[in-house]
Amino acid sequence: MTREISYAEAVRECLRQQMKADDKIFMLGEDVGLYGGAFGVSVGLISEFDSERIMDTPISEQGIVGLAIGAALMGMRPVVEIMFSDFIMLPLEQIANQAAKIHYMFGGKAKVPMVIRTPGGGGIGLAAQHSQSIEGIFLGFPGLKIVLPSSAYDVKGLLASSIKDDNPVLFFEHKLLYQTKEDVPEKPYEIEIGKAHIKRQGSDISVVATSYMVQKSLKVAQKLESEGISVEVVDPRTIKPLDIDTITDSVKKTGKAVLVEEACYTGGFTCFLASEIMKHCFDWLDAPVVRVTSLDCPIPYEHNLENVVIPDEAKIEKAIRELLAKRI
Amino acid sequence: MTREISYAEAVRECLRQQMKADDKIFMLGEDVGLYGGAFGVSVGLISEFDSERIMDTPISEQGIVGLAIGAALMGMRPVVEIMFSDFIMLPLEQIANQAAKIHYMFGGKAKVPMVIRTPGGGGIGLAAQHSQSIEGIFLGFPGLKIVLPSSAYDVKGLLASSIKDDNPVLFFEHKLLYQTKEDVPEKPYEIEIGKAHIKRQGSDISVVATSYMVQKSLKVAQKLESEGISVEVVDPRTIKPLDIDTITDSVKKTGKAVLVEEACYTGGFTCFLASEIMKHCFDWLDAPVVRVTSLDCPIPYEHNLENVVIPDEAKIEKAIRELLAKRI
């Protein structure tokens, strides 16, 4: 059965179904129990499970992640929630030096199956320490997988595969996606990690976007359709491993690529992606790849300022039009 | 007067001179005093200053950086040493959420003049948790400056400017550079942050390299010269701010770019650089920019394995030859 449910509900449903199916799975995080998490994602789960399965922790991000690693080494499958993705800086050492590397350092003889769920992104006036898109910093740590679901359907399937994965998976949700709705099957299903998804077919230009920027890009594509501009929107869904083939196929077809992400201009995932596209599609490209990102600026508090920093539909549209207008 | 001294000595001399000139400067770090730091950089300074100026701390990286921020807010100019750059993951939150953003969040009304010195890189058999090149993770945090000196002359001048800078500066030294020697003026001098340096002029191909990879690239350039291949070697010296003009001028001249860094293939600084070069030099490029990096792999312990993961001169040479051989 398929119903329209929200992204937050899809996460919750996945957690419920997976935890019912496997008692090695448990949740660990700040106020994930009665409070239901800062964005209400786990509201109600505590009454279906108990405080052993849905563990409220002290405010101790390093410790929480470390505990999860230890439990994972023992064969459990912890799902950690870090309340805001900004706070994931605190347990970085445990994630990137321990969880990511244990399998390798130990010669393949131990594994760390765990998921860290955390909401990123701006747009609700929480300023510089609660609004970042930080996923890019994890790209350089082999051993980690990085997932950024952009819709309710995707989040349910990707979370299921992440929980079943035998590696540490960083699972970045987005504050502004939580209330977006989509048809989602009730039955559990999985979406393979490492497969991009063409969210919309098109032939004139390729837009590769992540997380909430997929939704914004789709709106722009829809709008441009009425003018006869055919925009293909590709969502990598997982930025590590990256399905570069699906992306380069699209770019080879259209000859033009706009990459959209919410991280700053300097240092985000699309830097790597741009460089890969140019490497693989050099002879197909009509013009350099264009990146649409946040400004190189901490996210400001005030609403208008925040909107200036974070890419909006107008900026995406402008980038597409300008690239299409380029004389080859 | 100019003498040949080592990179480590150049750092030490700079610290000594700057601390003598300004009593607001002090050092803070694990075993920076009598021990002289894990790589002997500050050996002897404790007898010229005292334990108030050269402060040995407990093993508390987050706390050390946080204390430095507080002292900087009060008008002092702390110079922190983090023993291995891998450990800088621990204070990431203080660096990237606090030090980097305070000036902005506080509306420009406070500043955080501090330097964090830390050695990165592999090559001495210390395995996955002591050998990383982690500088790239800081690119996405506006407010930080990131400096990677590649020679004794540069390190002295860049450290002086970093200490005098009113912003938090991350100063990445390299274990294998410490013993490399160069002519260095005895008198204090400064090298402007944000200016790339053409380490060697050339006309056939541009190699842009950072940190220890500059030295390796220079050796390759030297070798190829005898074959009549003219390699230009550019060292950005500071990756943030980045002197993109000097780099693109070089690439426009040669039409070919090889980027060399010690970080992993996925996610390092040269991802951004490659994407910028292709953006600015698209019409000048004969072929896509080539990146020479470490493999996407934790640094292994054993010597040969380590050498396979980290780029060596042979790999740089191969990349140059292959790019030059490309039929345009």
Added chain:
Amino acid sequence: MEKVSRNLLEHLLVMMLRIRQFELAVEKNFQLGHIYGTAHLAIGQEASAVGAISALKPNDLISSTHRGHGHCIAKGADLKLMMAEIFGRSTGYCKGKGGSMHIADVSAGNLGANGIVAGSAAIATGAALAAKKMGTGQIVICFEGDGAINEGIWHEAANMASIWKLPVIYLCENNQYGMGMPIKKATNLEKLSDRAKGYNIHGETIDGNDVLAVYKTVSRIAEDVRAGKGPALIECITYRIRGHSLRDAQRYRPEGEAKKWLDTYCPIERFKKYLTKSGYLKTGDIDALLSSVNKEIEEAVKFALESPFLDASRVTEDIYA
């Protein structure tokens, strides 16, 4: 400790009223849609901020938290600039770039609110280190919630403060919850000040809703801290009357608990009672003080509402010093 003066008593009351009325105004203006984002109100916790900061000298320092309006006001901040910041205006302390969680006034001794729990612990300790190095005689109060003391950085900072005898007081406002987490589930301690034993520093737990007790305790301890006897940890028992933030459904809290605390332990009502009973002030005096505070708050709101937003072109200013 000398006997407290009438002036001081009035000051304590006015400051607490300012905080209370300011927070009520923030709450109301959020409901009216004038405030974007969120804020964390200190209603019910006025005594710890006011009692502690009133025990400081003017050039002493504080660091604050996400629940920082009270500390900021008690440290003498300009209500207009605070309100303007919360309204996101260019006239605010941070030009609208920081908002409620980042109000700071470093030159006036407020090292800033902080969006990161325990994010200020080491920063405050570093300010104390600098004060000691420079011989300024300043001390620092590091405000923090009960939840903050479980963060690693707090531990690292407290240890360094202890070994170097830094002039810093960790003032832990135990308002019974860290978000929805009851303090008894987050630590296994009778008193949070027992944490002090792990660092061999002075620890003390007091009634944080008794403004005079806070004032007297902090005054006494500040003297020792200033004299170089090392840091201290003071736990102020208090209660968070409102939700965690302006957007908290409060599922975790027993019905009526907040009302009970407010009815029984409201720091302002208790202090008013004390003042009138002991004859320092009459009810009429208090009413007069309240209405003058209300006027200030009204002016602050007016100032904020009439202030312009920062021009978008200036959004990337202030990234580098």
Added chain:
Amino acid sequence: MEKVSRNLLEHLLVMMLRIRQFELAVEKNFQLGHIYGTAHLAIGQEASAVGAISALKPNDLISSTHRGHGHCIAKGADLKLMMAEIFGRSTGYCKGKGGSMHIADVSAGNLGANGIVAGSAAIATGAALAAKKMGTGQIVICFEGDGAINEGIWHEAANMASIWKLPVIYLCENNQYGMGMPIKKATNLEKLSDRAKGYNIHGETIDGNDVLAVYKTVSRIAEDVRAGKGPALIECITYRIRGHSLRDAQRYRPEGEAKKWLDTYCPIERFKKYLTKSGYLKTGDIDALLSSVNKEIEEAVKFALESPFLDASRVTEDIYA
């Protein structure tokens, strides 16, 4: 506690000899150029590893540190595989990918050495959490240096262990230095076990060079921990006889200090004296044990030397499970 058996006494001695001789072999082979990188030797600290781990049941767990050879050996590791790892060979515990600082054998209950100070504190605590959740009855000993307890993560882990009464013992080997930092400068405590008071857990400081004392203390405490009474912190006073690593100039250490400790408090000599005095073993018995240990070590070195390096083509295996 029951009286210790002769078997046990012999076991304690043999294990300590194994560690000592193993470490001497590592040191020698480093000097010979057979070992690349560095290692941190546990010479002089044999009693805490052996005493503590001998008090565990076979399926209990340990986590270790950068100075981890001793813990690993005491937990029953195969000396050949250990030595091969330190020599960087494909036959080693980690195929040469980990080296001295990352030897682990999770399926045999060793959660691994760690290159990060306090890097294992939370991991060990999480293993204890899992053991409790799964009802396995296992307990975990988290070995750590005196320097490690000043890291924030240690604090966070200890607090969670305390609130959830997790079956973990933090065994702090106070060898007087963290690298070159004397412990008295790194904390302001009489006894490091005083840190326990900050979490309301059991803390105890013992002579860590008395293997029987360690064994008995850990046995007693392990019983409580296993029974669900919550975690404990045991400080074992010991001394690091060698430099911090194989490359330490030891500028910070008073001349003769190490020799004095070795002459006076060597855990092996003390235990030998006890065994011979009390008639459990004769000098000849001990010599026989030593030479059999020496043979094992020689075989381990031979195995390591003769083992191949991993083929370079396999360097990127084992990144993902």
